[in-house]
Amino acid sequence: MDVRVKFLGGAKSVTGSRYLLEIDSLKVLVDCGMFQGLKELRERNWEEFPVDPSTIDMVLLTHAHIDHSGYLPKLVKDGFSGPIYATDATIEVAKILLKDAGKLQEEEAEYARKKGYSRHEKPEALFTIEEAERVYPLFQSIPFEKETYLTENIVLKAFNAGHILGAAIFKLRLIGENQEKKIVFSGDLGRFHDPVMFPPVTLPHADVLFLESTYGNRQSISSKAEEQLGLAIRETFRNGGVALIPAFAVGRSQMVLYYLHRLQMKGKIPQIPIYIDSPMAIDVTKLYVDFPQYHKLGPVFDEPGANPFQHKNLHYYTSQEASLTLNHIKGDAIIISASGMATGGRILHHLYNRLPNEQDSVIFVGYQAEGTRGRKLLNGEPTVKMYGIDVPVKAKIHYVEGLSAHADQSELIEWVDGFTNKPKITFLIHGEEEPAQVLADKIKEEFGWQTIVPDYLESFELFKGI
Numbered sequence: 470m471d472v473r474v475k476f477l478g479g480a481k482s483v484t485g486s487r488y489l490l491e492i493d494s495l496k497v498l499v500d501c502g503m504f505q506g507l508k509e510l511r512e513r514n515w516e517e518f519p520v521d522p523s524t525i526d527m528v529l530l531t532h533a534h535i536d537h538s539g540y541l542p543k544l545v546k547d548g549f550s551g552p553i554y555a556t557d558a559t560i561e562v563a564k565i566l567l568k569d570a571g572k573l574q575e576e577e578a579e580y581a582r583k584k585g586y587s588r589h590e591k592p593e594a595l596f597t598i599e600e601a602e603r604v605y606p607l608f609q610s611i612p613f614e615k616e617t618y619l620t621e622n623i624v625l626k627a628f629n630a631g632h633i634l635g636a637a638i639f640k641l642r643l644i645g646e647n648q649e650k651k652i653v654f655s656g657d658l659g660r661f662h663d664p665v666m667f668p669p670v671t672l673p674h675a676d677v678l679f680l681e682s683t684y685g686n687r688q689s690i691s692s693k694a695e696e697q698l699g700l701a702i703r704e705t706f707r708n709g710g711v712a713l714i715p716a717f718a719v720g721r722s723q724m725v726l727y728y729l730h731r732l733q734m735k736g737k738i739p740q741i742p743i744y745i746d747s748p749m750a751i752d753v754t755k756l757y758v759d760f761p762q763y764h765k766l767g768p769v770f771d772e773p774g775a776n777p778f779q780h781k782n783l784h785y786y787t788s789q790e791a792s793l794t795l796n797h798i799k800g801d802a803i804i805i806s807a808s809g810m811a812t813g814g815r816i817l818h819h820l821y822n823r824l825p826n827e828q829d830s831v832i833f834v835g836y837q838a839e840g841t842r843g844r845k846l847l848n849g850e851p852t853v854k855m856y857g858i859d860v861p862v863k864a865k866i867h868y869v870e871g872l873s874a875h876a877d878q879s880e881l882i883e884w885v886d887g888f889t890n891k892p893k894i895t896f897l898i899h900g901e902e903e904p905a906q907v908l909a910d911k912i913k914e915e916f917g918w919q920t921i922v923p924d925y926l927e928s929f930e931l932f933k934g935i
Contacts, residue, residue, distance in 0.1 A: 470622065470645040472652075472931040474896075476923045477519050478502060481902040482510055483683055483838050484536040488654070488898070489520060492623060492643065496525045499639065499654050499679075503539030503570070503595075505812055507840030514540065514595055519926060523548030527619065530555040531656030532636035533562035533719060539570055541604045542596035550607070554617065556627060557610045558635025558760045562719055562753060564605055569718075569749045571601035573813045584857055613637070628670040631659020632874050633720035634756060634763050638670060645935030650676045652931070653892075657681050657899065658876040658884055662692065665724055665764050669876070671887025677931050678892045680885065682900030682922075683836060683875040685908025694871030695728050701832045701867040702729075702738045702803065709800040710828035710864075715816045715843060717809035718750035720874045721835045723757060723778070725805055727766070728872075730777035744795055746786045746806040746815050754778050789815075796822045809835045811842035821855050823864055830865040834872040839901060878908060885912060894931070895920045 472492050478485030478500075485504035490497040504510040522544045530538055530553055541553065541563075555563065574594035581592040611617045617625045622644045627637040636659065641652040653675035661668045705712040716722040722745065732738040745751060757778065761767035769775040786792055792815050795804055806816040820842070823829040837843035842853050846866050852859040876884065885895075895918050897905040902922065909920035923929070 470643060470935045471933050472643065472650075472935070473928060474931055475519070475928040476898070476925060478504065478513070478925070479899045480923045480925045480927065481900075481905060482925070483836065483899055483901055484510060485513060485540075486537045486899055487540070488679060489525075490641075490652070495620065495623070496520065497619070498525050498528045500531055500537040501528050501540045501544055502534075502536040505536060505810065505841065506838035506844075510840065514543070518544065518547060521548065523550070525549050525551060527551045528553040529625065529639055530559060530563065531639060531654060532630065532633055533559045533566050534633065534657070534717070535566055535570055537657070538563045538567065542567060542571060542601045545603050545607065546596055546600050552609045553604070553607045554609050554611050554619070554625060556613065556635040556637050558756065558763050559637065560608045560610055560635075561756055561759070562634055563608070565749055565752045566719065567601040567604055568598055571596055571598035577813065580856070616642075628672065629667055629763075630656045631663060631666045631669045632657045633659075633666070634753070634760060638672065640672060640675070643932070643935060648935050650932055650935050652677045652679075654679045655681050655884070657683070657874070658881065659874055660876055661880050661883065665727055665766060666720075667763075667765065669884060671884055673887065673889045675888060675890070675892045678888075678895040679898050680881070680895055680908075681875070682881070682897040682905040682908045684873065684877045685881065685897065685900050685904035686878060687904070688878045692871050694869055695731060697869045697871065698725070698728050698832070698834075699732045699737045701830060701869065702732070704865070705830040706739055706741065706801065708828040708830075708865075710826065710830060711798055711800055711823060712803045712830050712832055713819050713823050713864075714803065714805045714832045714834060715809050715811050715820075716750070716805050716807060716834055718747050718807045719753050721809055721872060722747065722750040722805055722807070723754055724872055724874075725834055726754070726783070727777045729803065730780060733782060734774075739801070740782055741801045741803060742784055743782050743803045744784050744786055744805065746792050746795060746804055746819070748787045750805070750807055751785050751787060793818070795819065800828065809843070810837050811846070817855055820853075821860055824853070824860050824862050825864070827863045830867055832867040832869060834869050836873055836875060878911070881908060882911065882915065885916065891916065891918055893919070894929070897922045
């Protein structure tokens with residue numbers, strides 16, 4: 470059995486995670502993400518896929534975030550027809566996210582046509598809602614911690630990664646004629662002391678490890694998220710403004726609701742209305758009730774007043790009409806809307822209306838990839854472009870660090886320390902170049918492992934003749 474890997478994305482980049490394993494003649498794609506952020510990265514979504522999609526035998530999906538799942542509709546559109554293995558919660562979340570991504574693609578293409586700000590004569594969507602829905606029948610559910618035989622010689626086992634609902638660490642056991650080898654994909658690892666999600670499972674053995682490095686250069690990310698969030702809300706309230714929170718519909722929105730509920734219950738922020746203006750976040754929040762085994766909040770759902778997703782100050786807005794009415798609110802409110810990096814969705818019209826207001830604030834609660842509007846706002850740029858217009862930034866910009874869904878450097882090192890053997894190779898993936906290299910050097914120094922930060926489209930031989 471000969472095994473190779475080719476990095477089709479997620480190499481020196483936090484987006485577009487796609488790792489192609491070639492096991493003899495079998496092609497297995499681990500994750501199938503969309504590129505986001507920098508223009509040069511986004512343009513890869515429109516390029517011809519580096520491998521003929523019809524030749525790929527299967528996809529293994531670690532979790533549902535768009536940077537891991539968002540290219541699936543295009544892959545299917547271009548000829549892929551094999552199974553897509555994922556946990557049951559990941560499948561349900563992915564259905565919501567992919568359909569929404571298709572809708573955004575259609576809306577952005579239509580808006581660009583109307584306004585004429587695209588360089589293309591006839592702007593088109595990367596994929597449509599209908600094309601997103603064609604992915605659904607290919608999903609095949611796998612359980613945590615039980616073996617699934619992909620072939621008679623390749624066995625998949627999923628473990629809880631924390632991070633978001635259903636997120637998995639994948640271990641592939643390759644049974645060769647002469648020996649057995651294990652390949653581990655960390656997926657995106659969650660925090661070890663997250664109040665909502667369980668910590669990632671540590672594994673004892675890997676011959677080859679693919680390790681995320683989003684925060685590979687960030688040590689001891691603050692655990693005072695509740696305090697920081699409360700401080701930003703109180704400051705906005707004193708200024709008579711509206712606090713706008715761009716939040717990913719999966720994971721961050723629910724975490725923000727958890728903390729806002731606690732802050733209001735403790736009297737640390739005023740009893741002002743909280744508007745969830747994201748149909749996707751609303752749908753995902755319902756899944757927390759359907760899948761209580763994946764998180765820690767199950768016991769509070771039955772306690773009167775303890776459910777962070779149902780209380781008197783919380784208002785769910787699903788329609789576009791309702792969303793637009795929020796533009797008329799002048800102060801004393803909190804609006805949570807997607808997307809978390811301000812790359813699309815309803816958050817854009819809120820930013821368009823709120824950024825020029827000195828009394829309002831924007832509170833970022835998650836990682837902002839290079840090239841995104843979120844990163845530009847955090848970098849203090851005086852204007853940001855939306856709908857083809859340069860919008861002045863007068864609102865106060867906050868960043869609540871401890872709300873990240875990603876393990877920081879110390880947690881990544883702690884997870885790595887769970888291995889009792891030294892992998893043959895450890896690839897640092899899903900991180901911009903500097904964080905990935907910093908983590909690679911630290912693992913090499915502390916554990917003596919061989920670490921590699923791969924380039925886009927680089928290939929490696931993992932095993933020969935096993």
